[in-house]
Structure formats: structure tokens, C-alpha cells
Amino acid sequence: MNQAWLEELREFIAIPSVSADPAHVDDVRRAAEWVRDFVKRVGGEAELVRYGERDLVIGDIPANANGAGAPTILIYGHFDVQPPAPLELWETPPFELAERDGWYYARGIADDKGQLFTLLKAAELLRKENALPVNLRVACDGEEEIGGHSIVDFLRDDERGADACIIFDGGMTRPEQPEFALATRGLVAFRMKVRTGERDMHSGYYGGAALNAIHVLMQGLSAVIARDGLLPDQLRVGREPLSQVEVDSLKGLPPGWEMLDEAGATPLDPKAEHDFYDRTWAEPSLDVNGIHGGKPEFVNTTLVVAAEARFTIRLAPGQDPDTIATAAERLIRQAVPEGAEVEIERENSAPPGVFSPDSQAIQLGLEAFKRATGVRPLLVRVGGTLPIYPALAEKGIPTIGTGFALRESNVHSPNERLRVDDVDRAVAAATELYRGLAALG
Numbered sequence: 015m016n017q018a019w020l021e022e023l024r025e026f027i028a029i030p031s032v033s034a035d036p037a038h039v040d041d042v043r044r045a046a047e048w049v050r051d052f053v054k055r056v057g058g059e060a061e062l063v064r065y066g067e068r069d070l071v072i073g074d075i076p077a078n079a080n081g082a083g084a085p086t087i088l089i090y091g092h093f094d095v096q097p098p099a100p101l102e103l104w105e106t107p108p109f110e111l112a113e114r115d116g117w118y119y120a121r122g123i124a125d126d127k128g129q130l131f132t133l134l135k136a137a138e139l140l141r142k143e144n145a146l147p148v149n150l151r152v153a154c155d156g157e158e159e160i161g162g163h164s165i166v167d168f169l170r171d172d173e174r175g176a177d178a179c180i181i182f183d184g185g186m187t188r189p190e191q192p193e194f195a196l197a198t199r200g201l202v203a204f205r206m207k208v209r210t211g212e213r214d215m216h217s218g219y220y221g222g223a224a225l226n227a228i229h230v231l232m233q234g235l236s237a238v239i240a241r242d243g244l245l246p247d248q249l250r251v252g253r254e255p256l257s258q259v260e261v262d263s264l265k266g267l268p269p270g271w272e273m274l275d276e277a278g279a280t281p282l283d284p285k286a287e288h289d290f291y292d293r294t295w296a297e298p299s300l301d302v303n304g305i306h307g308g309k310p311e312f313v314n315t316t317l318v319v320a321a322e323a324r325f326t327i328r329l330a331p332g333q334d335p336d337t338i339a340t341a342a343e344r345l346i347r348q349a350v351p352e353g354a355e356v357e358i359e360r361e362n363s364a365p366p367g368v369f370s371p372d373s374q375a376i377q378l379g380l381e382a383f384k385r386a387t388g389v390r391p392l393l394v395r396v397g398g399t400l401p402i403y404p405a406l407a408e409k410g411i412p413t414i415g416t417g418f419a420l421r422e423s424n425v426h427s428p429n430e431r432l433r434v435d436d437v438d439r440a441v442a443a444a445t446e447l448y449r450g451l452a453a454l455g
């Protein structure tokens with residue numbers, strides 16, 4: 015990488031913009047200002063916009079080629095980072111950009127400051143040559159890592175819309191094979207509380223006659239967890255199976271057994287390895303995330319009267335959060351014994367996001383990436399939940415969600431890293447995307 019760029023990136027990385035830690039509020043703002051100032055330096059306009067609790071950076075970098083009809087491309091990235099703890103596991107300090115063995119190391123280098131930097135750098139390079147053929151609208155947030163929704167609210171309220179959006183905040187399953195994410199799963203989170211009496215009882219006096227809250231919890235949850243690998247049909251309503259292009263992409267990805275094996279996971283059922291991508295991309299899943307009841311740490315014979323659990327459902331593309339959440343509640347209520355006090359509280363939720371593989375933006379994007387990297391990206395889905403995707407989908411803004419992080423990039427872990435070559439590759443890809451999307455009509 016060019017030495018001058020490296021110094022800029024080093025400066026951006028050095029700001030410890032940890033959104034989860036109140037002690038770093040000022041640093042998150044400094045990172046926002048860094049992005050704002052970069053946009054201004056490039057010849058654009060930008061400002062910090064308070065939306066909810068934190069600042070967004072909203073700006074415009076006008077096209078200087080292609081005339082008045084230039085399309086508007088939204089670019090999104092986040093300038094906050096995960097906390098670096100545990101510090102002792104870092105080989106070099108997390109906020110000092112270090113280079114070793116073909117990798118850059120630093121918190122945020124892959125997720126997402128390093129990648130955001132490449133989108134901005136490409137804009138600068140084209141502007142300098144008087145060759146930026148699209149209007150870029152910059153929309154960045156500093157609360158992605160803490161689940162903030164200001165950016166989603168902003169996009170929903172912004173009447174101007176855009177012709178397409180580019181997000182570099184993802185990665186590649188295989189090192190030399192870029193991917194575009196066409197869909198993300200949604201999420202509904204629940205807290206379930208059970209009470210069956212005023213105080214815990216002696217199981218010798220009451221066991222067999224009084225209701226145990228842990229049993230109620232288990233009966234309720236049993237009604238919604240997967241059997242033979244799949245959730246009950248009521249929770250699978252609306253899901254969109256993989257499209258042919260997505261099925262074709264599977265040939266370019268590691269087999270399911272490898273994905274599970276590498277994570278040290280135990281397959282859910284005999285079909286899970288074969289159906290790995292179907293399960294994580296096109297099926298809903300439910301995980302109990304924590305359960306509380308009784309005193310398992312002590313030898314005891316208590317009949318327990320209070321228990322609780324938290325669980326989340328990942329919604330398949332096509333599913334509606336309300337429909338599925340209501341169905342889950344109903345299944346649980348039908349399964350628990352009468353008389354138990356069962357509270358099911360719905361916490362946060364986010365819909366799935368789905369984009370059409372046939373949109374002109376995606377097609378132009380695929381060709382642009384091929385020109386820049388020599389490889390046509392695979393069209394895939396993401397099993398995780400990214401609320402910005404459904405927000406953009408709802409606005410009808412086709413989105414190229416991609417990136418250069420690798421599975422070995424240690425995202426959210428110590429020694430986060432990005433390959434040195436991929437920084438140049440990302441700048442080249444962004445440049446070609448801006449050029450290619452100029453043809454949007």
C-alpha cells in the first residue's frame with residue numbers, strides 16, 4: 015500500500031472508537047469527525063448528524079464526471095469497533111496498526127474501519143482524476159457494534175433514496191473468492207419467565223403434587239426447538255428457499271461438514287452437514303441462549319418454583335417477525351401445563367433482508383468486481399442479522415454487501431487482521447464499482 019495512505023489509515027485506526035465503553039464516547043465522536051473531515055478534504059460535504067443517542071456522519075461527494083444524470087450511490091460503513099479485551103492476547107497494541115507476514119493487525123482493520131477507509135480512498139482517487147462518475151452519499155454510524163438503529167431510522171426517513179448502496183463490512187468464506195450477500199436472516203428475541211409458587215419447596219413433601227417451574231420451562235421450550243433438524247412448521251411459514259443462483263454458489267463454498275468441523279461444532283442431526291447452507295441461510299432456527307433456575311451448583315432436593323430463559327429465533331428470508339413470534343408464543347402456551355404463570359416477553363426484533371440477484375446494480379457490481387479482482391463474486395446469503403439490509407430493501411435500494419475480511423481475520427477477537435493485499439484489492443474493487451454503477455439507468 016502507498017505510504018501516504020498507510021499513514022492516514024494508521025491515524026484512523028489509532029482512534030479507540032469503542033462504542034460499547036462509555037469511557038470512549040469522545041473517541042467515537044473523533045472517529046466520526048475523522049470520516050467527516052476526509053469527505054470534506056475530498057471535495058464533498060459532510061456533517062455529524064445526531065440521530066437518537068449518537069452521531070451519524072452524513073455527507074455527499076458529488077460526481078465530477080458523467081454530468082447531471084449521474085446516479086447516486088450510498089456508501090455505508092461503521093467507524094466504531096468492538097472492545098479489544100482481553101488485551102494480553104494481542105501480540106501488538108490493538109490501536110497501533112502493525113504489519114506482519116502479509117497482514118495488517120489492529121482492532122477495526124477488518125471490522126470495519128479498514129474497509130470503510132477503502133471505500134473513501136477510492137472516492138478520493140477518482141475525484142482527484144476528475145473521474146468520479148457517480149454521486150456518492152456517505153452514511154456511516156458509530157453504534158453498529160452495540161446494535162444501534164440510528165442508521166436504520168435515518169435511511170427510513172431519508173426521502174432522497176439512492177440508486178444503489180455499497181457496504182464493505184463483510185468478508186469471504188474462501189480467501190480468493192469474493193461474495194455478495196443477497197439476503198440476511200432476521201431475528202426475534204424473547205425472555206420467558208415461569209412461576210409456579212411463592213417459594214421453593216421440599217421435593218419430599220410436595221414432589222409429585224406441585225408444579226416445578228423448571229419443568230414448565232422445559233416443556234414450553236421443547237415445543238419450539240428443532241426436531242430432526244427443523245423447527246415446527248408453524249415457525250417455518252413464509253421462508254424463501256434458496257434461488258438457483260444461490261444453490262449454484264454452494265459449489266464455490268466449503269462443504270457443510272468442513273464449516274461445522276472447523277468450528278468444533280456437533281452437527282444438530284444426521285442431515286445437518288449436507289444441509290448446512292440451507293439450514294443457516296434459508297431456514298429459521300431457534301436457540302435458547304441462557305436458562306436460569308434452581309441451584310445446580312449445590313447438592314439439593316428442591317422443588318423449584320421460578321425459572322427463566324432467553325431465546326432467539328433467526329428468521330429466514332421471507333418471514334415476518336410478528337407472524338413467527340406470535341406462532342412461537344402460541345406453541346409455548348399450548349405446551350405448558352395449566353396453572354403455571356408464564357410470561358413471554360418479546361424483546362428486540364429485526365426483519366430479514368432480501369435483494370434480487372437480477373437487479374442491474376448487482377449485475378454491474380459483479381462485473382466491476384471481476385474487473386478489479388479477476389474473480390466474479392458468488393451470490394450468497396448471510397445467516398446473521400444486519401438491520402440495515404432490510405431497511406435498504408424496504409426502500410428499494412439494491413445493495414452490494416461485500417467485503418474482504420476472512421474467516422481467519424479474527425473479527426471481534428484479539429489480533430484482528432486484514433491481508434495487506436486486500437486493502438489494495440478493496441480500493442480497486444470500490445473504484446471499479448463506482449465506475450461500473452455509473453451505467454445505472
Ligand SMILES: [Zn+2]
Binds near residue numbers: 092
Ligand atoms: Zn462490522
